[in-house]
Amino acid sequence: MLRLENITVRFSGLVAVDNLSMIVKDRTIHSLIGPNGAGKTTVFNAISGLVKHDGRIFLDEYELTKLPVHKRVYYGIGRSFQNIIIFKYLTVLQNLMLGIHPHLDYTFFDSVFETSKFSTYERKARLKAIEVADILGIKSILGVYAGTLPYGYQKLIDVGRALMSEPKIILLDEPAAGLTEKESDIFKEKILKIKEAGLTTFLIEHDMRMVFDISDKITVINFGKKIAEGMPNEIVKSPEVISAYLGTEITQP
Ligand SMILES: Nc1ncnc2c1ncn2[C@@H]1O[C@H](COP(=O)(O)OP(=O)(O)OP(=O)(O)O)[C@@H](O)[C@H]1O
Ligand SMILES: [Mg+2]
Numbered sequence: 001m002l003r004l005e006n007i008t009v010r011f012s013g014l015v016a017v018d019n020l021s022m023i024v025k026d027r028t029i030h031s032l033i034g035p036n037g038a039g040k041t042t043v044f045n046a047i048s049g050l051v052k053h054d055g056r057i058f059l060d061e062y063e064l065t066k067l068p069v070h071k072r073v074y075y076g077i078g079r080s081f082q083n084i085i086i087f088k089y090l091t092v093l094q095n096l097m098l099g100i101h102p103h104l105d106y107t108f109f110d111s112v113f114e115t116s117k118f119s120t121y122e123r124k125a126r127l128k129a130i131e132v133a134d135i136l137g138i139k140s141i142l143g144v145y146a147g148t149l150p151y152g153y154q155k156l157i158d159v160g161r162a163l164m165s166e167p168k169i170i171l172l173d174e175p176a177a178g179l180t181e182k183e184s185d186i187f188k189e190k191i192l193k194i195k196e197a198g199l200t201t202f203l204i205e206h207d208m209r210m211v212f213d214i215s216d217k218i219t220v221i222n223f224g225k226k227i228a229e230g231m232p233n234e235i236v237k238s239p240e241v242i243s244a245y246l247g248t249e250i251t252q253p
Contacts, residue, residue, distance in 0.1 A: 001026050002047070002169050002202065006055035009042050009224075016042040017053070018224035024169065024202050028216040029195055031203045035244055039224035040204045044171045047202075048072055048079050059168065078167025080158045080175065088147025092138060095146050095157050096129035097122075099164030125164075132163045135197050136190050152183030156190060169200040176207040188214055212236065220244065 002024040009017040017039045024030040032040050046053040049069040057064045062075050087095050133139045136156050141149065146157055155175055162170045172191070176184040188210050191201055205211050211218065212232045220228040220241050228238040235241055 001058075001060060002200070003058040004043075004047070004055065005057070007043065007046055007057070008054040009039070009046055009051050016224050017046060017221075019055070020221065020224065020226055021055075022219050022226065022229065024200060025217070026168075026200055027195060027198060029191060029201045029203060029214050031205060031211045031215040031218045032221065033205070033208075033211060033218060034221040034227075038221050040221065041173055042224075043221070044079065044173055044202075044204065047171060048077055073165050073167070076166075076168030077171065078162040078165050078169065079171040080155075080162045080173065086146045086154045086157055088145065090146060091143055092133070092146055092149070092153075092157055092160075093126070093129055093142040096132055096142075096160050096164055097125040099161030100125040100128055128164055128166070129160075132160045135163065135193055136160050137193070150183070152179050152186065155179065155187065159190070159194075163194070163199075167199065169202055170194070171202045171204075173204045174206060175203070176205055176210055184210060 004020055004022050007017055007020045008015065020043065032043060034040055042051060045051040047057060047064075049064070049067060049072045055065075059075055059077065064072050064075060064077070067075070087098070090098075130139065130142070133142055136159065138153065138156060138160070141153065146154060149157075159170070159172060159175060162172075175191075176187055179187060184207055191203070191214055194201055203211070203215070212235075215232055218228075218230065218232055218235045219226060220235060220238070222244040227240040227244055228235055230238070
């Protein structure tokens, strides 16, 4: 369980996240929505340790508040970014294997001389990559160069890399941005598979069809403040949400 307590993030004069408290329960898909500039990505940055914040953050019994980024990954925070970074000239397998670094415990010497420690590490990374590819249904393309794949698959590799660090929770920032409707449907299925695998997903997404279809719970923020929280059928009726989206009706699929 991820718990945020009174999180505030300030950028000089601007309060980007304003005293936000919320809980993301285990093995759920929890979405964070709100208009452009509402502070969603900043919430993720606070959770991953990329921006300074007031308030406290807990993952299960561990307090993450003062920990640096890599320690937070170690305790189970995985994330993908709004702008993906894929190594085009590496295969899908190699791209995935890169994601395992938080558990890296071999030295440069080990890798140059291919000591048994390094080969154990590499074997472990390879096995984990295959396991992740299995969850995401991309085992058949592990040998393909990432740059030759359609955008939808590149996004999946990005998510796969976040899964490589054996997270308890993954933070996905607009995974469906730029995807076609068909790709986005496939993506939706993949997020459900991640849930089936026992993980928790904290999702930022503008594709309301996806959000209302797969979320167990939705938190809505505007100007950094929580304005609504509940199950999809509750959120869809919330007057605060409708007015934050400037009257645009949120239609449930
Ligand atoms: N590093 C930064 N320095 C200064 N201001 C920032 C920084 N990052 C974000 N902001 C500001 O904080 C506010 C919240 O930004 P944020 O990126 O969290 O919004 P968002 O909800 O993710 O928006 P979008 O839906 O467009 O991705 C915005 O006004 C933004 O300009
Ligand atoms: Mg954002």
